Amino acid sequence: MSVRTRFAPSPTGFLHIGGVRTALFNWLFARQLGGQFLLRIDDTDAGRNVQEALQPILDGFRWLGIDWDEGPEVGGPYGPYYQSQRLPQYQSAVKVLLEKGLAYRDFATPEELKAEREQAEKEKKAFLYSRKWMAETDEQAARFAAEGRQGVVRLKIPREGQCKFSDHVRGECVFEWSREQDHVIQRADGTCLYHLASVVDDFDFKISHVIRAEEHLSNTPRQIFILQGLGYPQPEYAHLPFVAEPGSHNKLSKRKIAQYLKNPEFKRLYDSGVEIMTRMGKGNLSADTFNPVIVDFYREVGYLPSAILNYLMLLGWSLDDKTEDLTVEEMIRHFTLARVTKAPASFDPKKLWSFQDRHMQKLDVKKKVAAMIPFLQAAKLLPQPVPCEVGPKLTRIIDAAGDRLKVMGDILNYSDFFFVKEEDFLYDETDFAKRVSPPQSKDLLEKFRAVLAGMQDFEVGPLEEALKKFIEAEHIKIGDIVHTLRVAVTGKSVGPGVYDCLALLGKVVCLKRIDKALAK
RNA sequence: GUCCCCAUCGUCUAGUGGCCCAGGACCCCGGGUUCUCAGUCCGGUAACAGGGGUUCAAAUCCCCUUGGGGAUACCA
Numbered sequence: 001m002s003v004r005t006r007f008a009p010s011p012t013g014f015l016h017i018g019g020v021r022t023a024l025f026n027w028l029f030a031r032q033l034g035g036q037f038l039l040r041i042d043d044t045d046a047g048r049n050v051q052e053a054l055q056p057i058l059d060g061f062r063w064l065g066i067d068w069d070e071g072p073e074v075g076g077p078y079g080p081y082y083q084s085q086r087l088p089q090y091q092s093a094v095k096v097l098l099e100k101g102l103a104y105r106d107f108a109t110p111e112e113l114k115a116e117r118e119q120a121e122k123e124k125k126a127f128l129y130s131r132k133w134m135a136e137t138d139e140q141a142a143r144f145a146a147e148g149r150q151g152v153v154r155l156k157i158p159r160e161g162q163c164k165f166s167d168h169v170r171g172e173c174v175f176e177w178s179r180e181q182d183h184v185i186q187r188a189d190g191t192c193l194y195h196l197a198s199v200v201d202d203f204d205f206k207i208s209h210v211i212r213a214e215e216h217l218s219n220t221p222r223q224i225f226i227l228q229g230l231g232y233p234q235p236e237y238a239h240l241p242f243v244a245e246p247g248s249h250n251k252l253s254k255r256k257i258a259q260y261l262k263n264p265e266f267k268r269l270y271d272s273g274v275e276i277m278t279r280m281g282k283g284n285l286s287a288d289t290f291n292p293v294i295v296d297f298y299r300e301v302g303y304l305p306s307a308i309l310n311y312l313m314l315l316g317w318s319l320d321d322k323t324e325d326l327t328v329e330e331m332i333r334h335f336t337l338a339r340v341t342k343a344p345a346s347f348d349p350k351k352l353w354s355f356q357d358r359h360m361q362k363l364d365v366k367k368k369v370a371a372m373i374p375f376l377q378a379a380k381l382l383p384q385p386v387p388c389e390v391g392p393k394l395t396r397i398i399d400a401a402g403d404r405l406k407v408m409g410d411i412l413n414y415s416d417f418f419f420v421k422e423e424d425f426l427y428d429e430t431d432f433a434k435r436v437s438p439p440q441s442k443d444l445l446e447k448f449r450a451v452l453a454g455m456q457d458f459e460v461g462p463l464e465e466a467l468k469k470f471i472e473a474e475h476i477k478i479g480d481i482v483h484t485l486r487v488a489v490t491g492k493s494v495g496p497g498v499y500d501c502l503a504l505l506g507k508v509v510c511l512k513r514i515d516k517a518l519a520k
Numbered sequence: 521g522u523c524c525c526c527a528u529c530g531u532c533u534a535g536u537g538g539c540c541c542a543g544g545a546c547c548c549c550g551g552g553u554u555c556u557c558a559g560u561c562c563g564g565u566a567a568c569a570g571g572g573g574u575u576c577a578a579a580u581c582c583c584c585u586u587g588g589g590g591a592u593a594c595c596a
Contacts, residue, residue, distance in 0.1 A: 010596065042596060110594080117592095126522045127592075152594055170525075179523050179592080187594045194596050218524055218591040239525090242589085247531075249588050265547085314532065314545090321534035322544045341533080344589070348531050351546045361559085404558045414557095435556095467555090482555035494557045 003035025004208045007068075008198075010042040011053035015060035015295040017347065018213075018243035018252045021312045025240060026211045027066045028313075028335040035208070039071030040201055041082045044194070050084070060295040064305045065328065070205070078205045083197050086204075090192035093200045093230055094153050094185060101136075102229040103185060105151045107144035108133040128159070129182050150188035155225060157182050163221040168238035168337040169214075175221045183222050199223050203232040211238040211337070214344075215251075238337045241316050244346040252347055257291050266292060269349040273301040276409035280378035292349055302375060302408025307359035311352045315345045325358055357406055368398050372411040379412050381419040393418075393504070400500035417490045418504060422512060427520070431493040436517050441484040444474065448481060449514045458507045460499040467499075488517035 007023035009015070030037040039061075043050045058072060070076025080086060097103035112133065120127035133149070135141035141151060158177040167173050185196040202210060217239040227234060243252045246263045260266045269292050277283055277290070277300060290297055298308055306328055313331050314324065317340050326334070360368075369391065376382040382390060394415075398405065401414040417425065427436075435441060451466055452458075471478055486498050489510050495501060502510055 008596085044596080113594095121521065124521055150594090154594095173524085175524075181592065184594050189594090191594090193594070198596090214525075215590055216596095241526080244589090249526090251589075311532095316532090318533055320544090324532095324545055343526055345532060348546070351532060354546055357559095402558070403560090406558085478555055486556065492556095496557090498555060 002208070003030055003033040004038065004206050005030045005035065005211055006038045006040050006202070006205060006207050008040045008042045008201075009054075009057050011050045011057065012254075013053040013056055014254070014289060015057045016252075016254055017293050017295060017312070020060070020064065020066075020295055020308075021243055021315055022211070022213055022240055023061065023066055024309060024312055025238075025317075025335070025337075025340070026209075028332055029209060029211060029337065031332045032335055036069040037067075038076065038205060039068040039081065040205065041072060041084075042194075043082055043084045044191070044197065050082070056296060060299070063299050064295065064309060066309075081205075083201065086197070086201065087191065089200055089204060090197050091186070091190065093196060093226075094192065097155070097185070097226070097229050098153065100229060102156055102225070103153050104131075104156050104182075105135045105141050106131075106133055106154045106182070106184075107135060107141070107147075107149040107151050109149065126179065127181075128178070129154075131182070152184045152188050153186035154182040154184050155222060157222070157225060163224055165220060165224060165234070165237060167217070167220075168209075168211075168236065169241075169340045169342060170217065170239055173217070173220070175218070177221070180221055180225070185226070195219060195223055196226060199226045199230070199232070202235060203227065203230070207235050209236045209238065211240065213242050214239040215242065238340070240340060241342060241344040243315060244344045246347050246349060248346060249344050251344070252293060254293055257287050257293060260293065261287065261291070263349075265349050269353065270297075273297055273409075276301050276375075276407070276412060279412045280375065280409075281380075282378075292352075293347075300409075302371065302410070303356050304359045304363065307356040308352070310359065311355040315347070316341045325355075353406070357403075360406060361403055365395055365398055368405070368408070369394050371408045372398065372405075375409050375411055376415070376419065379416075381412070381416060396500075396504055397496075400496040400504065402496070404496070414495060417492075417495075417501075422509070425513065425516075426491055427487065427517070428492045431487045431491075432517075432520070435483045435487040435493060436520070442518060444476065444481050445484050445488055445514060446518055447474070448485065449511065449518070452502075452507065452514070453511060455507065458503060458510075460503050463499045463502050489513045 005026040007019070007026050009019060027037045029035075041050070041054060054072060061068070068074060070078065071081045094103065098105070108129075113129070116130060117127050133144060134154075135144055135151070145151065157180045161177050163175045163177055163180075165173055183195060184193055186192050220237060220239075224234060244250055245252050245256070246260060246266050261270060270287075273290070273292070274283065274285060277285060282300075290300065292298075295308075309328060309331065310326055313326065313335075317335070319326070319334050319339070372394070373382060373386055377384050377386075397415050397418055398411070401411070404414055405411060436445065448467070448470055451470055455462065455466060467478070467481070471481060482498050483493060486495065486501065487493055489505055490501050505513075
């Protein structure tokens with residue numbers, strides 16, 4: 001039988017980082033074994049705008065390179081893949097269970113149930129429904145209905161014995177049937193509940209391995225009861241520990257974003273993203289849709305999908321005692337359920353940052369150029385379409401900026417002065433006051449301007465040579481002139497090497513800006 | 521409350537009875553290199569939750585305690 005795994009997002013409007021980790025493990029597992037990975041949409045209670053709320057999730061997966069063989073937008077032989085469109089399948093499964101006596105119609109009111117529950121609590125006993133309003137025959141049902149009661153369908157869970165199953169992460173699991181409730185599988189209005197739907201879907205989609213978050217571990221017995229009742233084969237199970245909040249073992253939640261922003265490291269990551277967005281004129285952001293718990297954040301700011309995947313993979317999984325960096329191909333090759341950790345792992349923004357850093361360092365310049373152009377365009381530093389001479393120039397700029405570019409959006413921090421029109425060129429006032437304003441700085445700048453003006457070959461090598469000669473002649477240290485020079489031509493004190501800046505700016509622009517600085 | 525799961529540096533982890541007075545990575549702290557920043561190089565701090573067993577030997581096995589999480593919904 002071929003390996004088939006699935007991930008079942010509900011259309012919430014955004015892709016959560018913890019969900020990606022679960023999806024990633026499913027995807028890696030299927031890809032390694034040459035199987036299929038599919039997406040099923042849990043939209044049973046979402047109502048309208050499903051498509052709208054689903055789009056960011058699909059976009060997120062596509063951006064990350066997690067592709068699905070069956071599901072929304074790609075279809076597949078076992079569809080529909082939306083739970084909201086599968087009610088007939090669920091209802092016929094309920095009918096089978098009813099016919100086999102493995103489920104029953106129940107007419108208890110919520111109040112009656114609540115009373116039983118409270119009674120059990122008072123006696124410090126585990127609650128177990130008395131089945132007082134259980135209708136096993138049509139007559140009983142009719143009698144209850146005549147009283148105006150609404151009927152639901154419940155599972156008739158055995159009250160003795162054990163449910164045993166094996167889990168790839170947890171090992172052998174044993175649960176007492178007597179601890180299970182007679183869970184409702186169908187509401188009075190005929191709609192069905194998650195556990196039933198999930199089991200039916202997994203069977204219809206021929207899912208071989210159910211790889212999901214550990215919160216479903218204790219739901220597994222009731223699902224096994226359903227699938228056995230339906231005569232389905234049992235899939236393999238693997239329950240993954242969840243991704244926890246930064247610095248705690250609580251499950252990472254999209255609702256607690258405000259709280260996470262109080263974490264300094266999380267905040268820093270967030271702020272760096274906001275800064276880049278602001279430069280692109282997208283500054284008015286809501287933390288509900290733009291923050292480091294949501295995948296869109298990383299796409300917008302220009303992270304590398306491979307870095308995120310690499311980080312997420314090592315959250316609850318390891319290859320050995322030293323391997324950290326893996327390409328996507330290596331992830332697929334090495335992944336194994338047996339090496340998944342049992343304890344929850346907390347999300348560490350700084351560590352993610354360090355993966356991004358290393359993946360970026362290994363990335364080919366050509367790819368950086370292609371990826372950074374849209375950022376420059378969004379910040380209105382480059383026109384659309386891009387003039388052909390920009391390619392080589394941008395390549396040199398990116399080379400010069402080197403490892404300073406941590407994310408694609410960083411190009412805006414290191415290259416604006418290369419692209420800005422002369423009339424829009426501005427100085428950072430603090431840097432200018434410190435590095436250019438002092439009279440001795442201006443003197444040196446003026447003298448060095450003359451040297452630059454006399455140069456023919458305005459390239460890195462000759463520029464460096466000229467500057468070295470200059471400091472020797474003036475009996476100064478390199479630091480006495482280089483900072484002044486940098487601020488004069490780039491407007492700020494931080495950036496690529498000065499010789500690179502000078503050469504890339506070109507003689508005309510450099511002289512113009514030095515004059516502007518001297519006149520200021 | 522009841523049932524189930526989990527527990528190694530601040531964080532992610534290696535460790536499946538002797539190779540571990542516990543290894544790697546991130547962070548942090550020193551120092552070298554460099555025109556700034558970034559990077560890079562060298563070095564450092566830092567953990568087996570606690571208590572009982574079992575064993576010649578325990579981070580590793582067992583029990584208890586503690587702490588955290590999950591399930592107990594006509595949520596998914």
